[in-house]
Amino acid sequence: MFSCLSGPQTLGKGPLFWVLFFAAVIAAASVPLFASSFAVQNFSFFLVWTFMAMGLSLMWGYAGILSFGQTAFFGLAGYAYGVISINVGDAHGLTWVAFLASLTLPVILASVLGYLIFYGGIREVFVGIVTLSVTLVFETFMAQTAGPEWTIGDARLNGFNGMSGMPALTINLHSADFIFDGSPFYWLLLALVVSAYLGLRVLVNSRFGNVLVAIRENPERAEMLGYNIRFYQLIVFTVGGFFAGLSGTFYTLWGSYITPSSMGLNAAALPIIWVAAGGRTDITAVLVSTIALTWVSQQLAIYGSQYALILMGIVLLLVVLFAPNGFVVSVWRSLSKRSFDREAADAVREFTSAAK
C-alpha cells in the first residue's frame, strides 16, 4: 500500500508499520487534549528540530554529503522571519508572507553555496569545513550587530543579545485574529513534520533516491553511468538547506527569539549528533532519534544536576559503540531480523528490475 512511500531506502513497510505510524500520529495530535499547555509547548520544541535533522539525513545519510553548517540556514531563516515580520506586521495575513519569504533565503543561499561547492569540485571532509566556516562567519558577524545602525526597517538585529518581538503566525478574520500559539501552533508544526517525513520518504524511495544512494556509495561509478552527480548533490544540498531553514523559522516562532549562538559551533554539532546517533541512513530513525535525544538531554538537564552533560556523553558513547548503525536502526533491525533477509531479497529484485 502506498508503494511510493516504501522501498529499500527506508525502514518500515507493510500494513503493520503504517498502522503503527498512523496510531502514533493520532496519539501525537491528541496530546493537547489531555496534556498541560506547558507540555504541548515543550513537545513543540522537540518537533522544531526534526526538519533540520531530516534534511541532514537526506544530505548525509542518503547522498553522503556531510555538511557541518546547517545552522547557517537555520539562523538565516530565523532572522529573515524576524526582520520581515517585524516590518510588515501581523495584519492581513502578512505573517504567512513573512514565513514563506523567510524560507526562500536559505534556499537561495543553499543553491549558491551548493553550486560553489559541488561545481567547484569540493568533496568529502572539505564540504564539512567550508559549511562550518560559513556558519561561523554568520555567527561572528551577527554577534556584533548590536549597534543601532544594524537595523533593517523597524527590526533591530540586536547582535549577541538576540532579536525578539516578532509576531506569531496569525490568521486575520473579520471578527478577531486567530493566533497560532500553544495548541494550534503545535498542530501546525505536527502537520508539517508529518508531511515533511512522508514527502522525504517518497523522495528517497524514488528514482532520485536511488541515484543519491548510488552517488553516496561510489560517485565515480554513478558519474560513469551517466548521472550528473553535481546536479543531484546541488538539489539535495538545497533541500537540506530548506529544511534547516524551516527549523529555524519554527524555532523563532516558538520562542519569539533568535540569536547568533544558534549558528555557533555547539549548535552546529547537535544535528550531526542526533542524526548520527539515530542512524543517518534512515529518515524514520532520524525523526525518532531527534525527538528522543532532545527529550533525554532536557530530562538530564532537569534531574541530572551537574552530571547531566556527563550522562548525556555516556549515553552517546554507548550508542555509538554498541549500535554501529545508529540506535534506532539497530533496534529496528534486531526486531525484524527474520524479515530482514526477505527484505534484502526483495531489494535486490527491485533494483535489478528497475535497472532493466
Place this chain on the structure above:
Amino acid sequence: MDLLFYVYAAFYQFADAFSFLILSGIGLAVIFGMMGVINLAHGEFIMCGAYVTVLSARAGLPLPLAMVCGTLSSGLVGLVLERLIIRRLYQRLFDSIVATWAISIIATQGMLIVAGPSLEGIKTPFGSFELGGISFSVYRAILPAVALLLLGALYWLFVRTRFGIHSRAAMQDAGMAKALGVSTDAIYSKTFGLGAALAGLTGALYAPTMTAVPTMGSAFIVQSFVTVVVSGADVMLGLAPSAAALALIQALLTGFHGQLIGQIGLLVTVILVVRIMPTGISGFFLRGSGTK
C-alpha cells in the same frame, strides 16, 4: 632603523598567528590528517595538557618539566581512549564524530566538577624585550621557532624512522601493512597517543599565556580543524604552508582592520582556499606527481 622595527613588528604578528595555527593543528594533523579520526575532543586533549602543566608547575616542578608532564599525561589519556573506544571505530570513521563529541562533553563537565570552574594560572616565562618603542613578550616571540622545530621533528619521525614508515603504511593500506608484518593495532595506538601527546604539548605551551578553564579547548578547535583540512591529504607537507597562508591573511586583516575582520577573514579565506584548491594545499601541489 624605523622601517626595520616596523617590519619586525609585522613579522612578529604574523609569526604569532602562524604558531597558534600550527600548534592548534599539530595534534589533530596526526589524528585526523593521518588516521582519519574526526576528533572533536581535540580541544580537551589540549585542555588536559594545560591543566596538568599548571598543576605540576604550581606543585613546584620547573616549567619545562611541568610541560613534559602535561604532554605525557595527555598522551596517556589518548592511549587509553584509543584502546577503549576509538579502536572500534576505524571501520566507521563518521561515528568518531559522535564518540569524540561525547568524550569532549564528558571531559569538560568532568573537569568542571573535579577541578572547579577555573584554575589559578602560571606566569609566562622570560619577560619582555623592546624594539622601536614597542615591547614584546619573549616567550611568544620564540613560540614560532618551537612550532617549526616540532613540525620538523614530526616530519623526521614520519619519514625517517621505522615507526613513522610503519605508521604511514598502516594508514595507507592496513591489509598490506599487516601482511608485511606490521602490528597495526600497536601502531594505531601509538599514533593516536602521539597525536594526543602533541595536543597536550600545545596546551602545555599555551598554558602560561591563557586562563585555565575546562572549556579552554574551544579556543583552539576551529583553528585546528581549518588548518588541518586546508593542508590537504599529506598533512605533514601541507600543514606549514596552510598555516602560513591563513596566518598571513589573518595577521594582515587584524593589523589593518581589527580582530573582527581578522576572524571573519580567516574563515572566508578557508572557504576561498578550499574552493581554489579542493583537495587542500598538499593535494594541489602533489596532484601532478601521482602520489595519493
Place this chain on the structure above:
Amino acid sequence: MLATFAIAMAIPAAQAADPIKLGMLEDASGNFAIAVIPKIHAVELAVDEINAKGGILGRPIKIIAYDTQSDNTRFQEFARRVIQQDKADVVFGAFSSASREAIRPIMDRYHQLYFYNNQYEGGVCDSNNFVTGAVPEQQFSTLIPWMMEKYGKRVYTIAADYNFGQISAEWVRNIVKEKGGTMVGEEFIPLSVSQFSQTIQNIQKAKPDFVVTLLVGANQASYYEQQASANLKLPMASSVNVGQAYEHRRFKAPALKDMYVTANYVEEVNSPESNDFKKRFHAKFPNEPYINQEAANSYDAVYLYKAAVEKARTTDQKKVAEALRSGSICTNGPSGKVCIDPKSQHLSHTIYLVHVNADHSVDIPKVWNDIKPYWLGTVGCDLSKKPDHNQYTPSHLPKK
C-alpha cells in the same frame, strides 16, 4: 474523644503552609559557571536564613532550580517550565544579557515577576523585570572621571564585540568626551578571540594613559596575562572584572596589577555588614572560592522580595510588583542599604573602587555612596506611571 481527634488532625494542616516558589534559572555549568555558582549559593543562604526565621508571611520559600548550562536555548525551555509547570511565584535568573533577553519576552508574556541580579549594559525598562545589578551610570560615571584625574586624559578602550561591550564602550566614550579627554583608540574583539598580540601592539602605538578593558568570557580573559608578559605597564579600568569572576584570585600576579574596577560589592570590603555576611556565607559554603557582587545582588534580591511580599501581604505577582515599585522597598545587605528605584526598577548602589596591587591584593581607595540608577528616568522610562517592556540604549531611546 472525637473532638480531640479532630483537633489533632486540624493542627498539622495549619502548620503545613504552602511554600512560596522561587524559580532559579542559573548557569551552574558551562562557560559562565565561574561567576554564577556564588549567585546560586547566595540565594540558598538567604532562603535558609529566611526560612529559619519562619519564612515570608509564615510560608517557607522553596527554590526550584534549573541548570541552564550557559545555553540560551535551555533558558527558553526552562523559563516556560518554571512558569507554566512549576508556577513559580518569582523567578531569579540569567547571567549574560543574551540569556536575559531570551527569557524576558517569556516573562512578559506570562506577567511573571522576574529579578535579574547581574551587572549589565543597562536600559531594561520592563514592568515585570527588577534589576539588582549595577548599570553603566553607576559604574562608569564614577570610574572614568576618577581614572582621568589620576592618570591622564588619553583613553584606549578594548571591549567585547557585542551588546554589553559596545554599549559600555559608548558610555565610556561619552564620559571621556564630556570630561575633555581623548579616545586614542577603540577596539572591539569577538568573543571567541583568545590571542591579543596585535591588540597589545596597537595599544602601545597609541600611547594612552590608561586602558579601559571591557572583556568578557574565559577566552578574552587571556588578555591580562598576555599584556603582562609583553610588559604593557598601563593601568586598566574595568566594570566587569574582579567583582564578577574574581580574576585577581585566578590569574598569577602581577597580570592584573593596577586594575581599577567599580563594583557594588567585592569580598574584600571591610565593613561590619560585609564581614558578617562573609561569616555566614562561609559557614554554609566553606569552600566558596569567592563571594562576588552578583552573589551580594542575589542575596539582596531575596530580601527585597520578602520585603515586598510583606508589604503587599500576598504573593500575587502583580501586587508584589506594585509594592516593589512603591519606593520604600529597601534591604540592608552586604554593601549596606540598597533601595529599589520606582522609575527604573533598578537598585541604587554603593560603588566601591577596587584597586588590584602587584601581588593581587586589593585595596579600596574610594567609595561612592548611594549612586542612583538615574539614566532610565532621565530618558523617559517611568515604570511607576507607565508600563513598558523594552531595553533602551544611549542610541535607542524611548519614543517621547
